[in-house]
Amino acid sequence: MDNNWWKESVVYQIYPRSFNDSNGDGIGDIRGIIEKVDYLKELGIDVVWLSPVYQSPNDDNGYDISDYKAIMDEFGTMEDWEELLEELHQRKMKLIMDLVVNHSSDEHEWFREARKSKDNPYRDYYIWRPGKDGKEPNNWKSSFSGSAWEFDEKTGEYYLHLFSKKQPDLNWENPTLRKEVYDMMKWWLNKGIDGFRMDVINFISKVPGLPDGEVKQGETYASGSKFFRDGPRIHEFLQEMNQEVLDSYDVMTVGEMPGVGVEEAKKYTDPARNELNMVFQFEHMDLDSGPNGKWDLKPLELTDLKENITKWQTGLNGVGWNSLYLNNHDQPRIVSRFGNDTEYRVESAKMLGTFLHMLQGTPYIYQGEEIGMTNIKFDSIEEYRDIETLNMYKEKVEENGEDPAKVMESIYAKGRDNARTPFQWNSQEHGGFTTGEPWMKVNPNYRTINAEQAVSDEHSIYHYYRELIRLRKEHPVIVYGDYQLILPNDDKIYAYMRNYKEEKLLVTANFSEEEVDFHLPEDISFTANEAIIGNYEGFEAGSYTGFTLKPYEVQVYKGV
Ligand code: TEU
Ligand code: CA
Numbered sequence: 001m002d003n004n005w006w007k008e009s010v011v012y013q014i015y016p017r018s019f020n021d022s023n024g025d026g027i028g029d030i031r032g033i034i035e036k037v038d039y040l041k042e043l044g045i046d047v048v049w050l051s052p053v054y055q056s057p058n059d060d061n062g063y064d065i066s067d068y069k070a071i072m073d074e075f076g077t078m079e080d081w082e083e084l085l086e087e088l089h090q091r092k093m094k095l096i097m098d099l100v101v102n103h104s105s106d107e108h109e110w111f112r113e114a115r116k117s118k119d120n121p122y123r124d125y126y127i128w129r130p131g132k133d134g135k136e137p138n139n140w141k142s143s144f145s146g147s148a149w150e151f152d153e154k155t156g157e158y159y160l161h162l163f164s165k166k167q168p169d170l171n172w173e174n175p176t177l178r179k180e181v182y183d184m185m186k187w188w189l190n191k192g193i194d195g196f197r198m199d200v201i202n203f204i205s206k207v208p209g210l211p212d213g214e215v216k217q218g219e220t221y222a223s224g225s226k227f228f229r230d231g232p233r234i235h236e237f238l239q240e241m242n243q244e245v246l247d248s249y250d251v252m253t254v255g256e257m258p259g260v261g262v263e264e265a266k267k268y269t270d271p272a273r274n275e276l277n278m279v280f281q282f283e284h285m286d287l288d289s290g291p292n293g294k295w296d297l298k299p300l301e302l303t304d305l306k307e308n309i310t311k312w313q314t315g316l317n318g319v320g321w322n323s324l325y326l327n328n329h330d331q332p333r334i335v336s337r338f339g340n341d342t343e344y345r346v347e348s349a350k351m352l353g354t355f356l357h358m359l360q361g362t363p364y365i366y367q368g369e370e371i372g373m374t375n376i377k378f379d380s381i382e383e384y385r386d387i388e389t390l391n392m393y394k395e396k397v398e399e400n401g402e403d404p405a406k407v408m409e410s411i412y413a414k415g416r417d418n419a420r421t422p423f424q425w426n427s428q429e430h431g432g433f434t435t436g437e438p439w440m441k442v443n444p445n446y447r448t449i450n451a452e453q454a455v456s457d458e459h460s461i462y463h464y465y466r467e468l469i470r471l472r473k474e475h476p477v478i479v480y481g482d483y484q485l486i487l488p489n490d491d492k493i494y495a496y497m498r499n500y501k502e503e504k505l506l507v508t509a510n511f512s513e514e515e516v517d518f519h520l521p522e523d524i525s526f527t528a529n530e531a532i533i534g535n536y537e538g539f540e541a542g543s544y545t546g547f548t549l550k551p552y553e554v555q556v557y558k559g560v
Contacts, residue, residue, distance in 0.1 A: 003250050006252035006362060007321060007362060008479050009046035010045050011049050011363070012045040012047070012048055012364075012367070013051065013366045013367060014048055014051065015367060015419070016029065016050065016051060017062070018420050018421065018423060020032030020433060025436055026434050026439050027074045027439050029075045029076050030053060030071070030077075030081055033050075034084050034087055037084075040088075040093065042466070043365075043462070046094060047094045047095070047096060047195075048088060049197050049254075049364070050095060050096070050097055050098065051329055052072075052100055053097075054066075054070065054071065055072050057166065058074075060164055061386075063167070066104070067109070068104075069187060082191070094195070096194055096197055097197070098197050098199060101199070102203045103167040104167070104168065106165070110125045114126050115152050117154075118155050125170060125176075126159050126168045126171055127160040127169050127210075128157045128158065129160070130158070131157075136148075136158055137160075139213060139222045139224075140222060141220075141222060141223060142165075143388065144164045145392055146221070149161070160206075160210075162224075164387055170204070172233070181241075182241065185241075193251075194252060195254075196251070198253065198254070198255045198256060199256055200258060201276075202260055203228050203231075204231070205230075205233040205237060206227060207227040208232075210227060211227055216292075225258075225259055229258070230259075230264050235268075239274055242274045243274075252277055254280060255268060255278075257279045257282075259282060260279055262315035265315070266315065266316065268320070269320025270320050277321060278322060278362060280323050283312075287304045288300045288337070297409070297414070300337075301491070305338075305511075307488075309359070310483070310485045313360055314482075314483060316361075318482075321362065323361055324356050324362060324363040326338070326356055327419065328364070329416065329419050332418040333419060334349075335348055335369075335372050337413070338352060339351070339552065340513055344552045346461055346535075347536070347551065348552040349369075350552075351511070351535055351552045351553065353461070354507070354509065354556060355494060357469075358498065360480070360482065360483050368424070370465040371454040371461055372461040376443045381408070381411075384415065385420070386415060386416045386417045388416055389415045389417060417440065420440060421440055421442055422438050422439075422440065424443065424451065425450055425451050425452060427452070430442045477500035477503040477558070478505065481498030482499050483498060484496060484498075486520075486521055492510060492516045493510055493511070494507075494509045494511055504558070504560060505557070507555075508547075508555050513551040516549050517548050526560075527559045528558070530558040531556075531557055532558050534554060535553060
């Protein structure tokens with residue numbers, strides 16, 4: 001087996017709670033996914049990344065695991081999961097699972113034991129510290145608002161939780177804990193899975209002493225990220241994970257790494273270092289955030305996107321490998337964010353998909369992206385479900401007295417629930433997601449935006465994505481070509497070349513709703529002899545030195 005299969009694959013992420021409900025309880029489940037494996041095959045994807053389906057109290061919708069070797073009751077049984085794996089493998093699709101081992105749930109057996117006493121054998125599976133001057137051990141904030149420490153009455157100490165208080169951080173300094181993780185990974189790999197997506201895996205090594213961060217003006221807590229991001233032993237731990245587990249399997253690994261930079265990513269993805277195949281970086285997803293983080297809205301500057309993507313494309317070229325994504329369960333829908341989800345929804349969704357899929361790296365499609373699902377605006381905060389959003393609203397509005405309308409604007413733009421409204425299968429009630437009451441409201445535009453409509457319409461985003469996926473199989477330049485940005489300063493057109501052996505690709509994408517003229521720079525020699533793909537009808541190859549791009553138009557040519 002060529003162990004670079006993951007370079008030539010397209011991955012589809014399923015957020016099971018919102019994908020398809022088979023038993024009418026309003027919650028997506030594994031049997032609901034089994035019902036849709038032919039839909040996935042038809043789309044042409046090679047790998048499914050399944051967000052967590054393990055036993056969980058769902059404080060963070062499964063990213064708080066209480067039993068790593070059991071399936072969440074609401075999602076079904078282990079037999080259902082084994083049937084899903086079989087159905088995917090039968091169709092030559094692979095399955096990678098979500099590995100969430102920076103933290104567990106506070107309802108995990110390990111934590112229930114650990115909090116019983118200071119000398120409990122499981123105590124050091126977690127990170128406990130006494131308070132300091134009657135306060136938390138340090139001033140770090142949680143990603144989900146408030147302190148990153150929770151006081152535990154029984155033993156009079158605090159435990160660390162970089163996320164919710166029901167997600168205590170695991171102590172990776174403890175070799176016994178690491179062995180527990182490795183044994184669990186082997187258990188899943190021996191069931192036949194094809195790899196892992198690793199949740200905030202660059203957070204698992206913390207700087208000894210857990211030093212205080214710098215508290216910003218007007219804030220109570222500090223970001224501790226420089227003391228837990230890409231920490232002192234992270235590469236050692238990942239190399240140990242390979243030696244102890246991954247080296248024995250032909251698998252794919254992708255590490256989710258908030259805050260990782262390209263220099264560090266070179267180390268994580270350099271095959272010679274035997275750590276990970278690729279990482280999810282976040283820099284392009286922070287370009288529309290102001291200095292105070294994601295809720296501090298700032299318009300995207302296309303030149304910032306060009307600069308960032310170019311840094312990653314050229315930085316990892318020939319060294320490591322890029323993941324390519326614009327959507328996932330934590331990000332707002334890209335057609336609403338960087339595109340235009342009203343007048344030019346179809347054109348801009350196709351343009352954004354083409355921009356991404358013609359880059360060097362492994363593309364990830366998030367459920368609903370292929371049919372152009374959009375962001376949501378619920379009338380009241382009560383209709384939102386995401387702990388990150390709810391805790392932020394409580395802190396900003398109820399504790400700090402900020403304007404609720406302004407906070408809601410931030411939630412409309414950046415809330416994670418934008419990506420978590422139930423998948424829209426058809427125009428029936430609840431978009432065909434459930435016959436019951438959905439756990440979260442379905443976007444009311446399901447009547448016109450749904451898979452059934454998309455599959456029946458040859459000009460849909462869905463059929464366009466099928467073509468994008470097919471093209472990757474047909475043209476090695478798309479997978480292996482290097483990347484060269486052109487027109488770096490143009491603030492409407494994103495144009496780049498790909499070069500591989502004698503073949504060249506020219507990608508020209510208009511990120512604006514104006515009509516713009518593209519001119520091939522004099523120093524670029526290119527003759528288009530094949531029109532590869534475009535999102536408006538009637539463009540064809542020619543020895544162009546320039547052409548006009550309609551609003552959100554993308555054109556891709558192959559040539560020499
Ligand atoms: O996300 C890590 C993470 O940092 C995200 O919380 C992201 O920064 C934020 O959502 C941006 O809005 C992973 C999972 O993908 C996420 O769903 C979990 O909530 C988190 O880890 C904790 O497991
Ligand atoms: Ca269900």
